[in-house]
Amino acid sequence: MTDHHEDGSVRPRALAWAGRQLNAGERIIETEALHGGITAEMRRLTVAAPNRGTRHLVLRTFADPFFAEHAEGLLYREATTLALLAGTGVRAPGPVAVDAAAAHCEYPSLLMTHLPGRTVLDDEGLEARLPLLARELVAIHALRFAERPHEYEAWTTADAVVPPDGADAVAWAAAVDVIRKPAPRYEGRFLHRDFHPGNVLFDVSPESPADLRITGVVDWVQTSWGPADLDVAHCSSNLALLHGSPWGLRFAEEYEKAGGVLAATPEERLYWRLLDALAFAAAAQWVARPWREAGRAELTTRAVEQRLDAYVIGLMDALG
CATH class of the missing domain: 3.90.1200.10 (Aminoglycoside phosphotransferase (APH), C-terminal lobe)
Structure with missing residues (x-):
């Protein structure tokens, strides 16, 4: 059975792994589910810095058994692509860390930077x-x-x-x-x-x-x-x-x-x-x-x- 976390919480091992990817003195203070995805769970992590500033990261998790089976290739491909896109005119997230084989997280995961903006699916505009x-x-x-x-x-x-x-x-x-x-x-x-x-x-x-x-x-x-x-x-x-x-x-x-x-x-x-x-x-x-x-x-x-x-x-x- 797939262990879905629809409330926005992050599984303990994944949260600990994400925390180890932060800068010195930073900590994750909030997690939020991002809706709209089909194949993966998406979470926005709010990170607090020692100077009281905050930033956001995004955690992609392949928890569904079908996609988790193919996740290693998919996540390495995405992490590689995101690194290549840096410096091009195409704006994309930056890769922070990848655990494609779920060696550290409960399920295969990718941590990346958060982009501003939002999806717009309305007819208007x-x-x-x-x-x-x-x-x-x-x-x-x-x-x-x-x-x-x-x-x-x-x-x-x-x-x-x-x-x-x-x-x-x-x-x-x-x-x-x-x-x-x-x-x-x-x-x-x-x-x-x-x-x-x-x-x-x-x-x-x-x-x-x-x-x-x-x-x-x-x-x-x-x-x-x-x-x-x-x-x-x-x-x-x-x-x-x-x-x-x-x-x-x-x-x-x-x-x-x-x-x-x-x-x-x-x-x-x-x-x-x-x-x-x-x-x-x-x-x-x-x-x-x-x-x-x-x-x-x-x-x-x-x-x-x-x-x-x-x-x-x-x-x-x-x-x-």
Whole structure:
């Protein structure tokens, strides 16, 4: 059984380990659960300094048995990526310490710096946020490091797709046939691989909405090498499920306006968009839960499935 700590407390061994990573005289005085994640528990740690100042750190813990089994590779990948991102134009947390094999903590864990800002999942203001998301993704894809990350992994296959109840059977059958074909050739890019509004932090000032800006991008455990289309596809799918199909269909245009380059033909673009979208058929309940926790109470599993169906139909109409 997974030992979930939903109240924000940190398990004793993990708390002691995190405490050993602090500067001399510092101590952890408060812990708080950060909601919105699917695969890991996230905790914000408030650290007090001898001069009475405070700072924050973030503790990622893979407590779920499935993800804990794969945590060693995931956490080392994220810690390595965060170190590489330091000094680039892409704002990300900095790695503090990693216990990927749970040698010191109850479960595999990563301690990192805390970024200002917050995720924004509301419909209001999306028109202004969309270009910022696109520009940030273009910046990520422009990164070049001496060593490439591992090749991307597809998150579904044609044989694994089960359409939601009530979905358009004709559209889904045609969509599945698209991803049954071999993947198109592509020019590789550095991918976040899980880029979407839930992993982007904004500085949102009610007094000055025109000064909206991105303060950071988090959750780099899936970093990989592959086509820019795949990152665009994942953000598009999330936008469609969060805000409606038209927003998902529009994101690729914003990406190109920001200087991003996508596959040359509609058929190639459709393949990558559907490869991502169809993976959500098995994940609707998992993505809907953190969205509801973040305040989107209307996004039930059924509502997300209906939006997914509309998005798949929209893709087939627009690019099929």
